Amino acid sequence: MGDSMYRDDMCALFKRLWPISRSITGKGVRQSLDIIGQVIPIEKLEFPSGSSCYDWTVPNEWNIECAYVKDSKGRVLIDFHDNNLHVVSYSVPVNKTVSRDELMKHLNTRPDLPDAIPYRTSYYTEDWGFCIEHNRLSEFVDDHYEVVIDSTLQKGSLTIGEGYIRGSSEEEIFLSCYMCHPSMANNELSGPVVMAAVCDELRKRPLRRFSYRYIFCPETIGSIVYLSKYHERMRQRVRAGIAIQMLGIDHNLIFRKTRQGNTIADRAVLNVLSRRQPDATLMDWSPMGGGDQRQYTSLGINLPVVLLCRALNGSYPEYHTSKDNLDIISMDRTEEAVSIILEIIDTIEGNAVFENLMPYCEPQLGKRGLYPNTGGTLASDITRHYIHLLGWSDGKADLIDISNKSGYSVVSLRKAADTLCEHDLLGLVERDVD
Amino acid sequence: MGDSMYRDDMCALFKRLWPISRSITGKGVRQSLDIIGQVIPIEKLEFPSGSSCYDWTVPNEWNIECAYVKDSKGRVLIDFHDNNLHVVSYSVPVNKTVSRDELMKHLNTRPDLPDAIPYRTSYYTEDWGFCIEHNRLSEFVDDHYEVVIDSTLQKGSLTIGEGYIRGSSEEEIFLSCYMCHPSMANNELSGPVVMAAVCDELRKRPLRRFSYRYIFCPETIGSIVYLSKYHERMRQRVRAGIAIQMLGIDHNLIFRKTRQGNTIADRAVLNVLSRRQPDATLMDWSPMGGGDQRQYTSLGINLPVVLLCRALNGSYPEYHTSKDNLDIISMDRTEEAVSIILEIIDTIEGNAVFENLMPYCEPQLGKRGLYPNTGGTLASDITRHYIHLLGWSDGKADLIDISNKSGYSVVSLRKAADTLCEHDLLGLVERDVD
């Protein structure tokens, strides 16, 4: 990724990941992780089929080579190689001739979106099926069809990609995106692409206060199996987390809070959005439609993980169809997501509590060279930073509070606070971490 | 009353109660209770004149046979039998010839509403008077008039109608409406009519959690004398109460909270109105204009009784005049009031606290047949019920909370919760009652 511009690299990543057939297990996931692993360090964690994780069990590993439906004249009506959405994910192997009636029971279409191929799965019930454009049903006039799905569903493992960037503290900021869908762009490639750009930027920076852990996992079952193994460590270390998904379309950000609603993660996001995107949609926590945030914030887990996205399940017409392709991706919006997520992280990093060491009336800034000599003019921006910091720093308010009050970013307030510390006007309390 | 439709029966009740001359005591009240007693069980409680009740004393009983004013030619200018509003309620007996000047001192009109007969009372000061249309003052051209009021004001009793529907608990839901006005429709007959329909429906239902007590009492003095006798029992048993009045005109509901503002009564009403009538007027508690709610929620009494109505004192032009007649009653609105009050009661009945028994990540609903086998489609309504219940049931949130968050009614959530209980995914905590 470029040092200051992630755009070209993100474009390239979108294009390389696009054609791969992914599901919640299998070679497609590992192949995708290998590609992302060329951008940021990733270790593959493998969880064997049959492993128990809370109320769930890791399913068998599914892989597919090809699949097609031919009519009685041998004409190929559906071909997996044309579009990997054509096959219901986790379809068991099939090789037989079926009647039109039976075929129809296994064909999924979207009558409301007749030229789109829907996306369907059957992870936990053994079945097979195809998905096609509703418009094309009229092509199926024969009485019998040859149906082939050359797939395997057997013991193997579920794969999660994980990376770690060490900071000065063991406390972690946790980033998660899911990666288990075949060729769809906003949901889901925008998640892994944005996450790769964010993490690439983070690892290039000088030593930071927090350590960072990021995972690419299959949705739902992936975060559940990860939590079942690492929940205790996460409970101890994760100070803030962001679940990242559906960030590529031209829509303002949607932010869903943690269950508590006032963790440092929530406060940092609200603070940054109030300046960067005041029209963003702010949602209280809800158990509906939050991707893996649902697992991270389930009652017994309850980690401080927020959700950032530009769409919820079904909130844009192309959702879960072949129309969710690279054409609906806005690179401006994708880049904006990276930039805002980085500022959220910088806000958590820079946040601290200070105490005014000269609290009786204002200190005389002028004699320290921190105030203009000539009076009568309006206060400059830097002077306003000083006055806000001195006025609010009661040993309890943190920089996020002061940013909310003053409108200045935590990053710029932190610089000014460090100057005031050098002049012994402020002292660092840093009550908010450790 | 009909099983599924209260409308015709309410119409009939309006018409039968309409002509009766009621006041805060007397035969008119008892006659009205007899009519309502044909619909729902009612016992008459009699409180003797002179009984002390807090700062008040039960007044003498007032009854009236007839009353008229004749001019010197013997022409009847005012006749009680034309409209029982013509006589000031509690007028002492009169039988004499008076000068025009003296008569005028005893005539009440509404110059701002010149073709309406105003409603006036003199319960606690011995006096007599007539009420007529302001327009008709010009007919009084003679020098002298014969004035007759054939009334009695003597020891007797004040009558309150009370009914009780036993539930499985002694805890009560208390319903109150006042009945002490002569022929006026919205204020007041709509109150007793709606109450009769609600109670008739409640007593036909299978055994319920709460017991129900309902009273029809004269306004102010009635609720005061009732409280002075039964306050301690009410303090122990009344879990929620609704004061019902002025529900017949074509206006959205007005809801006034209890003094505390967050009792189960308040929460149930707010919850139901948020779905059934989001444009309803929500008012914080106030000591002004709340009918008998004023007494139930006075400082020393402070019962959890809310007010439901469609008008406040004076908020519609026909208020307290002969124009408040059956023509201004909307049977759609009257019926809507019954239906909403019943849903409020069902909400209190159905409310409970549950606890998610499998709180680590989501449980796998699919293997229990509670989730569709094919993935990729949007969650159905019933699935959403399950996910909300599991997500919010932390052993503290009750179904009203979850209804407020999810938008689903307490009644439908309760059904889904019972299903999850059968699958051992939820457990009933029921912290909120007993």
Add this chain to the structure above:
Amino acid sequence: MGDSMYRDDMCALFKRLWPISRSITGKGVRQSLDIIGQVIPIEKLEFPSGSSCYDWTVPNEWNIECAYVKDSKGRVLIDFHDNNLHVVSYSVPVNKTVSRDELMKHLNTRPDLPDAIPYRTSYYTEDWGFCIEHNRLSEFVDDHYEVVIDSTLQKGSLTIGEGYIRGSSEEEIFLSCYMCHPSMANNELSGPVVMAAVCDELRKRPLRRFSYRYIFCPETIGSIVYLSKYHERMRQRVRAGIAIQMLGIDHNLIFRKTRQGNTIADRAVLNVLSRRQPDATLMDWSPMGGGDQRQYTSLGINLPVVLLCRALNGSYPEYHTSKDNLDIISMDRTEEAVSIILEIIDTIEGNAVFENLMPYCEPQLGKRGLYPNTGGTLASDITRHYIHLLGWSDGKADLIDISNKSGYSVVSLRKAADTLCEHDLLGLVERDVD
């Protein structure tokens, strides 16, 4: 000042104070205090140059006789006697010929407001300078200029004017305005003029509950030196304070809260503004731009002092220039400020907590002559006062609370409460003072 009308007297005061050359020290301040001292009692407090006050030091006393700039033909281009804004406040003595280049370094203009003389100061850095209209720079065509500033900057003292009106309690209401600017009208003469009218009215009234202390001080350094000497006494006695400034222009009031935001001062202001000026601007506390409120509410001082004004620093175009003159003053607005400040003070004076002595249902007001004999009409204003007082007086709510609920002023509620006390229906708890 007139008994019922302050307007003429305020006009006269504006005009007498206008021409005087004031700064943070010097004869101009004392002369201004002498003029105000003819309206209300004022004692001059003198704080010697060099006195230490928290982080600051009282500067030398500055006085100026005359100042001018002449060109090489002896033509006077700038003359202090034309407008005392022409000289930078605290300019050191100068008497020399300077090149055009050097002169230009000492000339201040406002290019954005080319026909206005800006106001500039150099209190804490020894320097000299002139201020002129930007338009006039073109007149400076000569190579050399004679520059004379006949000022003195030497040991002396800083002067604060203070007055005291004794009430029945030692608890104080504190009023503060600053007086240190040369000829500018809204900022600042409107402050001292409004304060004089308010204090003149207060001292004419009968004995009050609170004592009143008011000061006229140079901005910032004045309140700092005053606090450094009297902070402990103020901490013990000041129950509420108002910093008064910039009240003369035609703009709604701006109210800035104390740091706590809910002191009796805040509550009284909010209560009065909600009725008198609902469109006023309400601001939470902030350390920016609050005149002397900044010092009174600094972290270590934290007195309950609110800010009332009609403008903030720089919020009107004439701010800190020669255009802030008497032409932009609205006497209607100046008078309104006096009237609202007096009602705020009356609200604090009249506020108290009562307890309903007959809390079981409503007391029967009629038998005490407090309720009309004829029923059926709407409640009158005075009846509503009684009902609100009885309904809300739980021994905790004070009259400001009841005013906020009922919409009636504290002053009129207090009168009604006193009547109810005479009838033993209310008892004074007065928990809110002492």
